[in-house]
Amino acid sequence: MALGLALATPTVQAQPAAKGTSAPSDKQSGGVGGLGGVLQAAVQNHPSVRKTIADREASVAGVDEARAHYLPTLSGQTNQGADPNVTWGLIRLQQPIWAGGKIDAGVDVAESKLSSSEWAVLESRRQLMEQATAAYVAVIGNKALLATAQDGVNAHEKLLDLIRRRREGGVASDADIRLAEARLASVRTQAKDLAGQVRRQELELSILTAGHAKADAPLPSLYMNWEAPQELLTQAREASPLIRRKRQDVVTVTHETEVHQGERWPVISLRVDSDVGPTPTVYNQPRTRAGIYAEANVDGGGFVGYQRIKADAARLLAAQEDVAAASFEVDRRVQIMLNDRDLATQQLGDHQVVVQTQEMSLESSLRLYDAGRKNWVDVLNAQRELLDARLNRDRAKMTANDAELRIAVMCGTLDALAGLE
Template structure:
């Protein structure tokens, strides 16, 4: 799947940058500087010069864990965004399967219409022969012609549905609509495995949206520690190390090394309750993230229950329609035989043929619903739909 719906890698890369910046803030900072000067002197040497190099550094000890919790929050947010990308891929995969199944379903229905047209045209030829032999009425011929025309008219809407499904699949896969994409199919894919069931803890590990909500909860919890650390004094230790040399070009060179170390203490005295308000806000965001996590988990469990119920219902309907289609096949053969023997009217033949087409069309819909139900179940439990899972 390579469509534009998955182009969100830049946001995750941005989170990587933020995480690296927070790590660098925790480790401190340093810098190097150099300088040199030259000038004239009063002695006979003429010119003398000087050079200087310095190293500046600063370190802020993480006394109350604020920097550590900040890094934890950034890493949790990065995990959450990665899981959201995976969840988008899961949703997109189901949509791809849905459009693919719609294409194969519509192709199967078109094949059924063509087969029914062949049967109905054959019946029309027989009726015309019987009419010419004086064994059938002109009404029977008109009825047969009307049924052929009505069945032929079913092809147009199906072709429209097929074009829409192909265009939607092209967009989802990042291709130009109308470009060749799928080889001619040989019917609806048949699933040959069992349902991807598991324990609830397996569901928690597999669903990326659940894992994203859990990561957002971890981020919100870590941000409480960041806000609490702002309530306490912050210690900073800046310093520098300078090496200097003078008298270059004169007969006497003087070197010196100077080190400076300082201590800074930032104590929050009065901020009108601003820092404690930040702590309260962080705690409120944590509670909101907890509610979001619980809601996401419950929705995931509901998705599994609904997917299981839909799959069972679709399988039962498919089996019932298969029996109905088989009975329709027998009914058509029996009606044609009785009609040729003069034991039943032509309306019975037409009715049997209409029922045959309707039942087989419904069976194609049911087979597509079963395949889609399996894909929905895989998506609900967070399992990927792979080529090994579906065999034609």
């Protein structure tokens, strides 16, 4: 039985969860007006995503460019002889027949870079999804904190009114009123700070979505197999566009090595030359000629190519280590968030118990005050402790929500909600 945290409720509930994960529906998340709308607006409208999409289009053109090397090359030249009034020229058509695998490897390089650019698009979208999800959770969580703080303001206002009435009856003192007013001012300040946090996170969310969506619906409920962290780690690795892109970079370096290895071989081509204009008789050759030619360049006596291949081997090793580093980073982030989620879930249950205890303590303090066995300081202290317990509970819930949804983004669980599938 997997433990599911119902994100829209303040308590932890045991929920049946299938192995793996399931994405929340639009109905659960409020459709395009809820988390789904925020995610879709973020991945569609943010400039960083449009930039990676433009890079992908450039990579598509790069594949076409690489394949164009299979086509013949048309060139021309002009020459002027001893007579300045006589100019002759040459038109050449050259079709590569065998290039030592350079052209094939060049196409493979371009196609591999295209695959990398596609993973880069998904990586950019996932990063925005995580940022938008965090901002959404912060808006919802801080609104809950603000509502709790406002309840505290209302409770302190009622206590202040009650103390003022008691003073008129000669039961309370001016010191009691000053203390109640100070406590009320402190709670109001706390509520104002939380209202500022709500506005700040709403602004962050508006910037991420280009003003196309806002947090106007509760968070969805996620049912993930939290009791099997290794499965979540595996799923996050498999769904990580960062790891996929780094693996594709290894393929790209491998094909680039093949290009450099092919440069050691001559290029065999079919060449057709045709003279244009008066042909100098000194050449004593037909105006149109065809033949098979081989061309090769040995830069630096062959040492340039040798050192280039050595550099390719080092680049390949670096790319492979980059894959390992990316996997390590994904594991590190998931493990930290799992730890944060587990800790916050435990704290959420503990704080709920504290809230219930403080509610009973406040009721008891009010009864004992009426019986003359406690003073207003005890009542005000009980009210403040109850408010602090409720705020701590709401903060723990927000931390758990943030960790769970970040993990869901990394595992690809929210891709369908964001319109990526």
